[in-house]
Amino acid sequence: MAQRVTYRRRLAYNTRSNKTRIIKTPGNKLRYLHIKKLGTIPRCGDTGVPLQGIPALRPREFARLSHNKKTVQRAYGGNLSANAVKDRIVRAFLIEEQKIVKQKLKQLGAKN
Secondary structure (H helix, E strand, O other): OOOOOOOOOOOOOOOHHHOEEEEEOOOOOEEEEEOOOOOEOOEOOOOOOEOOOOOOEOHHHHHHOOHHHHOOOOOOOOOOOHHHHHHHHHHHHHHHHHHHHHHHHHHHHHHO
């Protein structure tokens, strides 16, 4: 007959936070091993795509990480994806160019 296995913590219900798997101990007994919940991959604030180079961890584990593991070496490193940053740079550049063109047209209009 199969050996009975009981939860090792106080929570006695099969909830998302109480997931387990059965392992066999060196003493040849079956026992529940509690599994931690999976973390989610951080996502870009603009586009919503998963950020590369940043691990998927639970919030408490993420808080324990050192700073260089939470970010990548770029402006808006741990918050925006590379394409989102590129789009922002291009947009800012084009707006500045547009301002310069307006200024030049105004100067030409003032001369005539």
